[in-house]
Amino acid sequence: MGNKIRIIDASGQRIAKKPRLNQTDLSTDNNQIFSTSQTQRYGEYNTFFAPDNYRDINPKGNDYQIQFNDKGAFGTSNGIVFKPYFGTFIVGDENNDFDISNNFKGAKNVCGGFGGYGNSPQAICSNSDSSSIIGGVGYNNIDNSKSSMILGGYFNFIADSNKGATLINGIYVSIEDNSRSSSIITSLNSNIRKNSCNSTIINGCNNCITSGSSNSIIAASVNSEMCYYNNYSSILGGDENKIKNGSYYSSIIGGLYNEICQNNYHSSIIGGKYNKIYDNAGCSIIVGGKTNYIYNTDYSAIIGGEINYLFEGRYSAIIGGKNNYAYSYYSIILDSYDTNIISSDCSAIIGTKFSTINNSDSSTILSAKYNGFYNSPCSVIIAGKNNYIINGSQGSSAIANKCATATDGSVNSSVIATQSGTVNNSSKSAVIGSNNLALINQDNAVYVTKIKINGDIIAGSLPAIDPVIAGALYLDGTSVKISAGV
Helix, strand or coil: CCCCCCCECCCCCECCCCCCCCCCCCCCCCCEEECCCCCCCCCCCCEEEECCCCCEECCCCHHHCCCCCCCCEEEECCCCEECCCCCCEEECCCCCEECCCCCCCCCCCCCCCECCCCCCCCEECCCCCCCEEECCCECCEEEEEECCEEECCECCEEEEEEECCEEECCECCEEECCCCCCEEECCECCEECCCCCCCEEECCECCEECCCCCCCEEECCECCEEECCCCCCEEECCECCEEECCCCCCEEECCECCEEECCCCCCEEECCECCEEECCCCCCEEECCECCEEECCCCCEEECCECCEEECCCCCEEECCECCEEECCCCEEECCECCEEECCCCCEEECCECCEEECCCCCEEECCECCEEECCCCCEEECCECCEEECCCCCCEEECCECCEEECCCCCCEEECCECCEEECCCCCEEECCECCEEECCCCCEEECCCCCCCCCCCCECCCCCCCEEEEEEECCEEEEEECEC
């Protein structure tokens, strides 16, 4: 026979009622009744056993209801009709009929339960075979959840989870909506729901696993959430952390207000505050720091720092620093402030402030300030201030300058140790140690303000080309022609 739930009407009569038995007033404490017809009334710690079929323990009227201070134990066999009120312990078998009036549902195959705190009933309801409520203060319920268990705690609820759900020593926690084989252990106001199977919440409070986030865990966290198909993911510690929107195999460890979302598989945030990984940033990580972001950037990392961004570039990193932005592949910004690498793959900015590499692959700025590359790949700026390599001056360098420029196609040229030195449209040329001097439209030239030489200048041997001229050396404005040796 299956479970049969009967409703008791307002007058105390039930539908399809069976013959009533005599009712006995047990107003004293600590009674133990082993009978087929006794009914508990008032008193504490009373015990009633009704082993026979179809015994009615629901007398008409309020005078015979179990009172709020009763803490009775009732054992039942098949076919018992029981109207539970407050503070009861129920042990039973299959096919028992329980009144579901007064917002208290019936049970089938009840294995245990204890309600010992005021108005605190407990129930195992329909379609919940082989389920148990053990201990607890009260208001624990299992409904439509086979092979499930609530152990301790109060105001806990397992519903529509099919089977295998477990709540241990929780307060205001629940597992529901087909979240089978999931568990919550020693948590407050937490829940697992909406097809989140084989998932676990351990300790902490106000945590939620929902919307298809199966095989996932939240442990020792507060106000954290995992939702929208984040399978095999974890939140361990921290406060207000979230993993959502298809971020498989991802994790947040510690920290505050961190978030992983939008299809970020195998990604992690460790510590820090207000950090975020989203938009298909797979296998990426943020470690520490504050307000750091990784967008659509696989295999990338931000370590420490504040307000740093990695955007749409793979295999890149920002380490330390603040207000840095990288939008390139295979690039790195290290210990810098307010710098940018934009569309410049394999580039680096190290120990620099207020500088940019733009559309200049394989370029580097090292220990400088207010410097920039524009459309000049394979170039380098080392130290100095307000230096620029721009407009197609690839393979060029500016070293230890102030306000130096290589521009307009000055390929493989250099400006070294100058102030306001310029190489303009002059390939394979250099300005060295000058002040406000420029090489303009002069390829293969070197502009030097002063050279001090101890000893002779001797030209080396050159190939036998006629005429053979080594070139011209300009010293303090005086041209000295140097001929090649024969």
